[in-house]
């Protein structure tokens with residue numbers, strides 16, 4: 001069964017295994033981000049896991065691909081899990097608005113480990129995350145993808161994403177030609193802001 005889980009110490013070894021096999025949670029800073037995560041786990045494993053669920057943006061600045069730093073937005077990561085770690089999906093937002101700073105390309109980002117791609121995991125993960133989002137003032141979310149990232153376009157359109165515009169990403173984020181999609185959030189949203197992002201049945205199995 002495929003589920004999303006809130007990062008925790010129990011599932012961390014599988015996450016570490018993926019980082020050591022050259023998977024990265026960050027598509028724009030691949031090797032650097034993987035190295036940094038391994039270093040932080042080594043330094044203080046409890047703080048590392050805690051900071052992956054960060055609705056108060058307490059984990060310090062975000063480092064951009066060009067090395068510059070910007071203020072972190074509230075956000076959290078969830079891990080894709082099919083019995084082992086499959087990938088990560090992250091969500092961030094600016095309180096009270098649908099807008100994002102120019103240095104944050106979209107509300108949601110995801111990455112599946114290369115050895116589990118093409119199984120529908122990214123599409124399912126986005127669908128599960130969308131069902132659970134319930135942030136006041138956030139009626140839609142934007143997701144961006146490189147023009148060449150056909151798999152990501154399909155992940156988004158497969159979750160009712162609508163093409164909005166083509167633009168050039170800021171130089172600090174790589175400067176690539178990028179597509180922006182928008183997804184209006186479902187009406188039947190969860191009313192539990194701290195809900196684990198799994199179905200009740202899946203949550204029972206995961207615990």
Ligand SMILES: CC(C)(COP(=O)(O)OP(=O)(O)OC[C@H]1O[C@@H](n2cnc3c(N)ncnc32)[C@H](O)[C@@H]1OP(=O)(O)O)[C@@H](O)C(=O)NCCC(=O)NCCS
Pocket residue numbers: 027109110111112113116117118119120121122123124144145146149150151152154155158
């Ligand atoms: C993009 C990515 C997340 C897709 O993950 P995935 O789990 O393999 O995607 P899925 O299996 O859910 O596939 C979604 C759709 O894309 C299609 N697809 C998958 N890989 C594809 C590929 N290489 N080329 C074209 N289409 C592809 C699938 O057939 C499916 O299409 P369908 O909905 O018509 O059936 C994954 O390739 C990845 O992690 N890439 C690196 C990080 C990245 O680019 N993240 C997105 C940043 S915007």
